[in-house]
Amino acid sequence: MDLKPKYDLFNSLMKFKKVLVAEDTDSSNIGLVFKLKEIGIEIVESSQSCDGAILKIKKGLHYKQPFDLLISDLSFVTNTQNPKITTGEVLIAEVKKLQQTIKVIAFSVNNQQTVINHLTNEIGIDGYVCKGLNGTKELLKAIEAVQDDKKYLCPISSATLHQKNVFQLDDYEKQLLQLVARGLKQDEIADYFKSKGINPNSRRSVEDRLSRLRDNFNANTTSQLIYLAQSLDLI
Structure with a gap:
């Protein structure tokens, strides 16, 4: 560029x-x-x-x-x-x-x-x-x-x-973001969660949780969300 x-x-x-x-x-x-x-x-x-x-x-x-x-x-x-x-x-x-x-x-x-x-x-x-x-x-x-x-x-x-307290991710959210960081798509993440018996495991639930996390982190995109989570040593 x-x-x-x-x-x-x-x-x-x-x-x-x-x-x-x-x-x-x-x-x-x-x-x-x-x-x-x-x-x-x-x-x-x-x-x-x-x-x-x-x-x-x-x-x-x-x-x-x-x-x-x-x-x-x-x-x-x-x-x-x-x-x-x-x-x-x-x-x-x-x-x-x-x-x-x-x-x-x-x-x-x-x-x-x-x-x-x-x-x-x-x-x-x-x-x-x-x-x-x-x-x-x-x-x-x-x-x-x-x-x-x-x-x-x-x-x-x-x-x-803008975090009221030091932000904490639960195990589900950590695993979700780690899978996203590895390049898995939402459908693939949902299938993975189903195979491991992890709930919620529908594509919609994965999409909703990512949306909520973007709001929490004030991130405009999922890529920015991953960057922030990694920079803050949360995943």
Whole structure:
């Protein structure tokens, strides 16, 4: 798939001019900086530590050249002695105190409900994207939404946040989703359940249960449902 037209559209509509990436992993840091420049962001700076990120934010404010957007990981390996800030959560909170108008997107492997809830509802970040198979693609969607003053949650974080409690699948649902993930069609799943004496086992019951699970996970398609369930380690 040719992504150039999409990037050209980003270039023509990009509102963010100065972005700070807080990410401690070299490969992720370099790749993300390159991608952001590719979509038309003029100035992209990075920091591999929380303290370094705070210094860059303060410098930008001092010289009246503030950052428009902070993209921050949540987990950092400490490479200096006696760091003042060691986590992305604290970094984001401190940055919001210094510069209330800055947009913030958390970009992390963490998909815990308490963390997402704290950052989105209490700290007031603008986007939360889980790293993984579609992480970069979702991050670009988040940037596109956030620059237009919209909030953005990737499908994984959205599914996690909208669960009243940590979602639990019963044995029937786990087996159903595992069979779907293996590529079995609904008729084949119904036949399998019948052969094993598992109830309910009609095609209609299989279809209804999948529909209910899509609603529970806020998934638009069954493929997205499987992706979410696997990402949340439920199957």
